[in-house]
Amino acid sequence: MVALVGSPGSTAPLRTLVAALARDVEVISLGRAVAPDAVLVADRVALRRAPAGVPTAVVDGRVAYVASEGPEGGQAIALPGAHPVATARWPPIAPHVRRRWRERLGLAPDLVVDTAALGPDDVPTALAVAAAAVVEARHLALALCLGCPTVTDGAAARAVGAIDDEQLVVGDRAAATALARDDVRAARLSRAGREHAVRHLDPDVAARALLRAWGLTTAVLPLERIEVVLDELGTAAGAPVRARVAAALDLLRPLDPVEAP
Incomplete structure:
Protein backbone atom coordinates (compact mmCIF):
# COMPACT_ATOMS: atom_id res chain seq x y z
CA MET A 1 0.00 0.00 0.00
CA VAL A 2 1.36 3.43 -1.02
CA ALA A 3 0.16 6.67 0.55
CA LEU A 4 0.13 9.93 -1.42
CA VAL A 5 0.69 13.24 0.37
CA GLY A 6 1.08 16.73 -1.04
CA SER A 7 0.21 20.39 -0.83
CA PRO A 8 -2.93 21.64 -2.61
CA GLY A 9 -2.47 21.28 -6.35
CA SER A 10 0.85 19.45 -6.14
CA THR A 11 -0.55 15.99 -6.80
CA ALA A 12 -2.24 16.83 -10.12
CA PRO A 13 0.96 16.42 -12.23
CA LEU A 14 1.37 12.93 -10.75
CA ARG A 15 -1.93 11.53 -12.04
CA THR A 16 -0.37 9.25 -14.67
CA LEU A 17 2.28 8.02 -12.23
CA VAL A 18 -0.33 7.29 -9.55
CA ALA A 19 -2.46 5.43 -12.11
CA ALA A 20 0.57 3.32 -13.04
CA LEU A 21 1.32 2.56 -9.40
CA ALA A 22 -2.31 1.62 -8.80
CA ARG A 23 -2.03 -1.21 -11.32
CA ASP A 24 0.27 -3.02 -8.89
CA VAL A 25 -0.46 -1.65 -5.41
CA GLU A 26 -3.25 0.15 -3.58
CA VAL A 27 -2.74 3.94 -3.51
CA ILE A 28 -4.41 5.87 -0.68
CA SER A 29 -4.39 9.37 0.79
CA LEU A 30 -2.12 9.67 3.81
CA GLY A 31 -4.92 10.86 6.06
CA ARG A 32 -6.50 7.39 6.32
CA ALA A 33 -5.91 5.46 9.52
CA VAL A 34 -3.85 2.78 7.76
CA ALA A 35 -0.10 2.28 8.00
CA PRO A 36 1.29 2.47 4.43
CA ASP A 37 4.19 0.41 3.12
CA ALA A 38 5.63 3.47 1.34
CA VAL A 39 4.86 7.16 0.88
CA LEU A 40 4.95 9.32 -2.26
CA VAL A 41 5.40 12.98 -1.30
CA ALA A 42 4.32 15.34 -4.09
CA ASP A 43 6.42 18.32 -2.98
CA ARG A 44 9.04 19.29 -0.42
CA VAL A 45 6.59 21.34 1.64
CA ALA A 46 4.53 18.23 2.38
CA LEU A 47 7.57 16.19 3.43
CA ARG A 48 7.07 17.08 7.09
CA ARG A 49 3.73 15.20 7.01
CA ALA A 50 5.35 11.93 5.92
CA PRO A 51 5.57 9.33 8.69
CA ALA A 52 9.03 8.39 9.95
CA GLY A 53 10.48 4.98 9.28
CA VAL A 54 8.56 4.38 6.05
CA PRO A 55 10.22 4.23 2.61
CA THR A 56 9.53 7.61 1.04
CA ALA A 57 9.93 9.18 -2.39
CA VAL A 58 9.98 12.98 -2.57
CA VAL A 59 9.08 14.61 -5.88
CA ASP A 60 11.23 17.55 -6.92
CA GLY A 61 10.32 18.69 -10.41
CA ARG A 62 10.57 15.73 -12.77
CA VAL A 63 12.59 13.58 -10.38
CA ALA A 64 11.57 11.49 -7.37
CA TYR A 65 14.24 11.01 -4.71
CA VAL A 66 13.83 7.83 -2.71
CA ALA A 67 15.04 8.69 0.80
CA SER A 68 13.00 8.98 3.97
CA GLU A 69 15.02 11.99 5.13
CA GLY A 70 14.27 14.07 2.06
CA PRO A 71 15.41 14.70 -1.50
CA GLU A 72 19.10 15.16 -0.69
CA GLY A 73 21.28 12.13 -1.29
CA GLY A 74 18.56 9.66 -2.30
CA GLN A 75 18.14 7.46 -5.35
CA ALA A 76 16.89 9.59 -8.25
CA ILE A 77 14.08 8.25 -10.44
CA ALA A 78 12.98 10.19 -13.53
CA LEU A 79 9.26 11.02 -13.73
CA PRO A 80 7.19 11.57 -16.89
CA GLY A 81 6.27 15.13 -17.76
CA ALA A 82 3.10 16.71 -19.09
CA HIS A 83 2.93 14.39 -22.13
CA PRO A 84 3.74 10.84 -20.94
CA VAL A 85 3.82 7.86 -23.27
CA ALA A 86 3.27 4.13 -22.77
CA THR A 87 6.36 2.79 -24.52
CA ALA A 88 5.16 -0.84 -24.37
CA ARG A 89 2.23 0.16 -26.58
CA TRP A 90 4.40 1.81 -29.24
CA PRO A 91 7.40 -0.33 -30.31
CA PRO A 92 10.27 1.55 -31.96
CA ILE A 93 10.62 1.51 -35.75
CA ALA A 94 14.21 1.81 -36.91
CA LEU A 201 8.65 9.65 -20.27
CA ASP A 202 6.92 6.38 -19.40
CA PRO A 203 4.87 6.36 -16.15
CA ASP A 204 4.86 2.54 -16.05
CA VAL A 205 8.67 2.42 -16.07
CA ALA A 206 8.82 5.09 -13.35
CA ALA A 207 6.24 3.24 -11.24
CA ARG A 208 8.17 -0.03 -11.46
CA ALA A 209 11.39 1.76 -10.50
CA LEU A 210 9.70 3.29 -7.44
CA LEU A 211 8.26 -0.04 -6.35
CA ARG A 212 11.68 -1.67 -6.65
CA ALA A 213 13.32 1.15 -4.67
CA TRP A 214 10.67 0.81 -1.96
CA GLY A 215 11.15 -2.95 -1.85
CA LEU A 216 7.55 -3.61 -2.84
CA THR A 217 8.27 -5.98 -5.72
CA THR A 218 9.17 -9.63 -5.65
CA ALA A 219 12.77 -10.49 -6.37
CA VAL A 220 13.56 -10.97 -10.06
CA LEU A 221 15.86 -13.81 -10.97
CA PRO A 222 18.78 -12.96 -13.32
CA LEU A 223 17.23 -14.69 -16.35
CA GLU A 224 13.84 -13.12 -15.64
CA ARG A 225 15.52 -9.71 -15.47
CA ILE A 226 16.20 -9.90 -19.21
CA GLU A 227 12.48 -10.26 -19.84
CA VAL A 228 11.84 -7.27 -17.58
CA VAL A 229 14.28 -5.16 -19.59
CA LEU A 230 12.66 -6.20 -22.86
CA ASP A 231 9.29 -5.12 -21.42
CA GLU A 232 10.74 -1.78 -20.30
CA LEU A 233 12.13 -1.20 -23.79
CA GLY A 234 8.66 -1.77 -25.24
CA THR A 235 9.64 -4.90 -27.17
CA ALA A 236 6.50 -6.34 -28.78
CA ALA A 237 5.33 -9.75 -27.57
CA GLY A 238 5.89 -11.38 -30.97
CA ALA A 239 9.07 -9.51 -31.89
CA PRO A 240 11.83 -11.67 -33.43
CA VAL A 241 14.29 -10.41 -30.84
CA ARG A 242 12.21 -12.05 -28.09
CA ALA A 243 12.41 -15.40 -29.88
CA ARG A 244 16.18 -15.07 -30.26
CA VAL A 245 16.57 -14.10 -26.59
CA ALA A 246 14.39 -17.01 -25.47
CA ALA A 247 16.43 -19.45 -27.54
CA ALA A 248 19.67 -18.12 -26.05
CA LEU A 249 18.33 -18.23 -22.49
CA ASP A 250 17.21 -21.84 -22.88
CA LEU A 251 20.88 -22.81 -22.95
CA LEU A 252 21.41 -21.15 -19.56
CA ARG A 253 18.41 -22.51 -17.70
CA PRO A 254 19.09 -25.32 -15.21
CA LEU A 255 18.00 -28.76 -16.32
CA ASP A 256 15.24 -30.56 -14.46
CA PRO A 257 16.67 -33.09 -12.05
CA VAL A 258 16.73 -36.64 -13.34
CA GLU A 259 15.37 -39.25 -11.00
CA ALA A 260 17.65 -42.16 -10.26
CA PRO A 261 16.45 -45.47 -11.63
Whole structure:
Protein backbone atom coordinates (compact mmCIF):
# COMPACT_ATOMS: atom_id res chain seq x y z
CA MET A 1 0.00 0.00 0.00
CA VAL A 2 1.36 3.43 -1.02
CA ALA A 3 0.16 6.67 0.55
CA LEU A 4 0.13 9.93 -1.42
CA VAL A 5 0.69 13.24 0.37
CA GLY A 6 1.08 16.73 -1.04
CA SER A 7 0.21 20.39 -0.83
CA PRO A 8 -2.93 21.64 -2.61
CA GLY A 9 -2.47 21.28 -6.35
CA SER A 10 0.85 19.45 -6.14
CA THR A 11 -0.55 15.99 -6.80
CA ALA A 12 -2.24 16.83 -10.12
CA PRO A 13 0.96 16.42 -12.23
CA LEU A 14 1.37 12.93 -10.75
CA ARG A 15 -1.93 11.53 -12.04
CA THR A 16 -0.37 9.25 -14.67
CA LEU A 17 2.28 8.02 -12.23
CA VAL A 18 -0.33 7.29 -9.55
CA ALA A 19 -2.46 5.43 -12.11
CA ALA A 20 0.57 3.32 -13.04
CA LEU A 21 1.32 2.56 -9.40
CA ALA A 22 -2.31 1.62 -8.80
CA ARG A 23 -2.03 -1.21 -11.32
CA ASP A 24 0.27 -3.02 -8.89
CA VAL A 25 -0.46 -1.65 -5.41
CA GLU A 26 -3.25 0.15 -3.58
CA VAL A 27 -2.74 3.94 -3.51
CA ILE A 28 -4.41 5.87 -0.68
CA SER A 29 -4.39 9.37 0.79
CA LEU A 30 -2.12 9.67 3.81
CA GLY A 31 -4.92 10.86 6.06
CA ARG A 32 -6.50 7.39 6.32
CA ALA A 33 -5.91 5.46 9.52
CA VAL A 34 -3.85 2.78 7.76
CA ALA A 35 -0.10 2.28 8.00
CA PRO A 36 1.29 2.47 4.43
CA ASP A 37 4.19 0.41 3.12
CA ALA A 38 5.63 3.47 1.34
CA VAL A 39 4.86 7.16 0.88
CA LEU A 40 4.95 9.32 -2.26
CA VAL A 41 5.40 12.98 -1.30
CA ALA A 42 4.32 15.34 -4.09
CA ASP A 43 6.42 18.32 -2.98
CA ARG A 44 9.04 19.29 -0.42
CA VAL A 45 6.59 21.34 1.64
CA ALA A 46 4.53 18.23 2.38
CA LEU A 47 7.57 16.19 3.43
CA ARG A 48 7.07 17.08 7.09
CA ARG A 49 3.73 15.20 7.01
CA ALA A 50 5.35 11.93 5.92
CA PRO A 51 5.57 9.33 8.69
CA ALA A 52 9.03 8.39 9.95
CA GLY A 53 10.48 4.98 9.28
CA VAL A 54 8.56 4.38 6.05
CA PRO A 55 10.22 4.23 2.61
CA THR A 56 9.53 7.61 1.04
CA ALA A 57 9.93 9.18 -2.39
CA VAL A 58 9.98 12.98 -2.57
CA VAL A 59 9.08 14.61 -5.88
CA ASP A 60 11.23 17.55 -6.92
CA GLY A 61 10.32 18.69 -10.41
CA ARG A 62 10.57 15.73 -12.77
CA VAL A 63 12.59 13.58 -10.38
CA ALA A 64 11.57 11.49 -7.37
CA TYR A 65 14.24 11.01 -4.71
CA VAL A 66 13.83 7.83 -2.71
CA ALA A 67 15.04 8.69 0.80
CA SER A 68 13.00 8.98 3.97
CA GLU A 69 15.02 11.99 5.13
CA GLY A 70 14.27 14.07 2.06
CA PRO A 71 15.41 14.70 -1.50
CA GLU A 72 19.10 15.16 -0.69
CA GLY A 73 21.28 12.13 -1.29
CA GLY A 74 18.56 9.66 -2.30
CA GLN A 75 18.14 7.46 -5.35
CA ALA A 76 16.89 9.59 -8.25
CA ILE A 77 14.08 8.25 -10.44
CA ALA A 78 12.98 10.19 -13.53
CA LEU A 79 9.26 11.02 -13.73
CA PRO A 80 7.19 11.57 -16.89
CA GLY A 81 6.27 15.13 -17.76
CA ALA A 82 3.10 16.71 -19.09
CA HIS A 83 2.93 14.39 -22.13
CA PRO A 84 3.74 10.84 -20.94
CA VAL A 85 3.82 7.86 -23.27
CA ALA A 86 3.27 4.13 -22.77
CA THR A 87 6.36 2.79 -24.52
CA ALA A 88 5.16 -0.84 -24.37
CA ARG A 89 2.23 0.16 -26.58
CA TRP A 90 4.40 1.81 -29.24
CA PRO A 91 7.40 -0.33 -30.31
CA PRO A 92 10.27 1.55 -31.96
CA ILE A 93 10.62 1.51 -35.75
CA ALA A 94 14.21 1.81 -36.91
CA PRO A 95 15.13 4.04 -39.89
CA HIS A 96 15.92 1.08 -42.18
CA VAL A 97 12.46 -0.40 -41.47
CA ARG A 98 10.88 2.99 -42.16
CA ARG A 99 12.70 3.09 -45.48
CA ARG A 100 11.20 -0.24 -46.49
CA TRP A 101 7.70 0.93 -45.61
CA ARG A 102 8.14 4.10 -47.66
CA GLU A 103 9.31 2.04 -50.64
CA ARG A 104 6.36 -0.33 -50.26
CA LEU A 105 3.87 2.56 -49.98
CA GLY A 106 5.40 4.57 -52.81
CA LEU A 107 6.37 7.48 -50.55
CA ALA A 108 9.31 9.82 -51.01
CA PRO A 109 12.56 8.29 -49.72
CA ASP A 110 13.30 11.41 -47.65
CA LEU A 111 9.72 12.00 -46.49
CA VAL A 112 9.39 14.71 -43.83
CA VAL A 113 6.09 15.16 -41.99
CA ASP A 114 4.86 18.01 -39.82
CA THR A 115 2.48 16.99 -37.04
CA ALA A 116 0.94 20.48 -37.00
CA ALA A 117 -0.52 19.75 -40.45
CA LEU A 118 -1.95 16.34 -39.52
CA GLY A 119 -5.11 15.20 -37.82
CA PRO A 120 -4.59 13.48 -34.45
CA ASP A 121 -5.56 10.07 -35.85
CA ASP A 122 -2.95 10.34 -38.61
CA VAL A 123 -0.02 11.32 -36.40
CA PRO A 124 1.05 7.82 -35.19
CA THR A 125 1.11 6.40 -38.73
CA ALA A 126 3.01 9.39 -40.10
CA LEU A 127 5.58 9.22 -37.30
CA ALA A 128 6.01 5.49 -37.94
CA VAL A 129 7.09 5.86 -41.59
CA ALA A 130 8.67 9.31 -41.84
CA ALA A 131 12.38 9.74 -42.51
CA ALA A 132 12.18 12.72 -40.15
CA ALA A 133 9.43 14.79 -38.57
CA VAL A 134 8.77 18.31 -37.33
CA VAL A 135 6.90 17.63 -34.11
CA GLU A 136 4.77 19.75 -31.78
CA ALA A 137 5.14 19.46 -28.01
CA ARG A 138 1.96 17.38 -27.59
CA HIS A 139 3.24 14.66 -29.95
CA LEU A 140 6.91 14.81 -28.99
CA ALA A 141 6.88 11.92 -26.51
CA LEU A 142 5.21 9.66 -29.08
CA ALA A 143 7.71 10.63 -31.77
CA LEU A 144 10.66 9.78 -29.53
CA CYS A 145 8.98 6.57 -28.41
CA LEU A 146 8.57 5.42 -32.02
CA GLY A 147 12.20 6.17 -32.76
CA CYS A 148 11.28 8.84 -35.27
CA PRO A 149 14.17 11.20 -36.10
CA THR A 150 12.65 14.33 -34.63
CA VAL A 151 12.94 18.10 -34.99
CA THR A 152 11.16 20.40 -32.55
CA ASP A 153 11.50 23.78 -30.86
CA GLY A 154 13.61 24.53 -27.80
CA ALA A 155 10.71 24.85 -25.36
CA ALA A 156 9.26 21.47 -26.35
CA ALA A 157 12.67 19.80 -26.07
CA ARG A 158 13.20 21.21 -22.59
CA ALA A 159 9.72 20.10 -21.52
CA VAL A 160 10.65 16.44 -22.09
CA GLY A 161 14.23 16.84 -20.88
CA ALA A 162 15.75 16.16 -24.32
CA ILE A 163 18.99 17.73 -25.55
CA ASP A 164 19.67 19.12 -29.00
CA ASP A 165 21.61 16.66 -31.18
CA GLU A 166 21.50 13.97 -28.49
CA GLN A 167 17.90 12.74 -28.62
CA LEU A 168 16.45 15.14 -31.20
CA VAL A 169 17.22 18.29 -33.19
CA VAL A 170 16.11 21.76 -32.22
CA GLY A 171 15.34 23.51 -35.49
CA ASP A 172 12.91 24.05 -38.33
CA ARG A 173 11.68 22.32 -41.49
CA ALA A 174 15.05 22.79 -43.17
CA ALA A 175 16.72 20.99 -40.27
CA ALA A 176 14.26 18.12 -40.65
CA THR A 177 14.98 17.86 -44.38
CA ALA A 178 18.72 17.68 -43.69
CA LEU A 179 18.13 15.06 -40.99
CA ALA A 180 16.04 12.91 -43.34
CA ARG A 181 19.00 12.76 -45.75
CA ASP A 182 21.57 11.88 -43.09
CA ASP A 183 21.15 8.15 -42.41
CA VAL A 184 23.87 7.90 -39.76
CA ARG A 185 22.63 10.83 -37.71
CA ALA A 186 19.00 9.76 -38.08
CA ALA A 187 19.80 6.25 -36.82
CA ARG A 188 21.71 7.64 -33.83
CA LEU A 189 18.89 10.00 -32.85
CA SER A 190 16.29 7.27 -33.40
CA ARG A 191 17.98 4.99 -30.86
CA ALA A 192 18.70 7.77 -28.37
CA GLY A 193 15.18 9.20 -28.63
CA ARG A 194 13.57 5.83 -27.95
CA GLU A 195 15.84 5.21 -24.97
CA HIS A 196 15.00 8.66 -23.59
CA ALA A 197 11.27 7.97 -23.92
CA VAL A 198 11.60 4.67 -22.05
CA ARG A 199 13.76 6.03 -19.26
CA HIS A 200 12.15 9.44 -18.76
CA LEU A 201 8.65 9.65 -20.27
CA ASP A 202 6.92 6.38 -19.40
CA PRO A 203 4.87 6.36 -16.15
CA ASP A 204 4.86 2.54 -16.05
CA VAL A 205 8.67 2.42 -16.07
CA ALA A 206 8.82 5.09 -13.35
CA ALA A 207 6.24 3.24 -11.24
CA ARG A 208 8.17 -0.03 -11.46
CA ALA A 209 11.39 1.76 -10.50
CA LEU A 210 9.70 3.29 -7.44
CA LEU A 211 8.26 -0.04 -6.35
CA ARG A 212 11.68 -1.67 -6.65
CA ALA A 213 13.32 1.15 -4.67
CA TRP A 214 10.67 0.81 -1.96
CA GLY A 215 11.15 -2.95 -1.85
CA LEU A 216 7.55 -3.61 -2.84
CA THR A 217 8.27 -5.98 -5.72
CA THR A 218 9.17 -9.63 -5.65
CA ALA A 219 12.77 -10.49 -6.37
CA VAL A 220 13.56 -10.97 -10.06
CA LEU A 221 15.86 -13.81 -10.97
CA PRO A 222 18.78 -12.96 -13.32
CA LEU A 223 17.23 -14.69 -16.35
CA GLU A 224 13.84 -13.12 -15.64
CA ARG A 225 15.52 -9.71 -15.47
CA ILE A 226 16.20 -9.90 -19.21
CA GLU A 227 12.48 -10.26 -19.84
CA VAL A 228 11.84 -7.27 -17.58
CA VAL A 229 14.28 -5.16 -19.59
CA LEU A 230 12.66 -6.20 -22.86
CA ASP A 231 9.29 -5.12 -21.42
CA GLU A 232 10.74 -1.78 -20.30
CA LEU A 233 12.13 -1.20 -23.79
CA GLY A 234 8.66 -1.77 -25.24
CA THR A 235 9.64 -4.90 -27.17
CA ALA A 236 6.50 -6.34 -28.78
CA ALA A 237 5.33 -9.75 -27.57
CA GLY A 238 5.89 -11.38 -30.97
CA ALA A 239 9.07 -9.51 -31.89
CA PRO A 240 11.83 -11.67 -33.43
CA VAL A 241 14.29 -10.41 -30.84
CA ARG A 242 12.21 -12.05 -28.09
CA ALA A 243 12.41 -15.40 -29.88
CA ARG A 244 16.18 -15.07 -30.26
CA VAL A 245 16.57 -14.10 -26.59
CA ALA A 246 14.39 -17.01 -25.47
CA ALA A 247 16.43 -19.45 -27.54
CA ALA A 248 19.67 -18.12 -26.05
CA LEU A 249 18.33 -18.23 -22.49
CA ASP A 250 17.21 -21.84 -22.88
CA LEU A 251 20.88 -22.81 -22.95
CA LEU A 252 21.41 -21.15 -19.56
CA ARG A 253 18.41 -22.51 -17.70
CA PRO A 254 19.09 -25.32 -15.21
CA LEU A 255 18.00 -28.76 -16.32
CA ASP A 256 15.24 -30.56 -14.46
CA PRO A 257 16.67 -33.09 -12.05
CA VAL A 258 16.73 -36.64 -13.34
CA GLU A 259 15.37 -39.25 -11.00
CA ALA A 260 17.65 -42.16 -10.26
CA PRO A 261 16.45 -45.47 -11.63
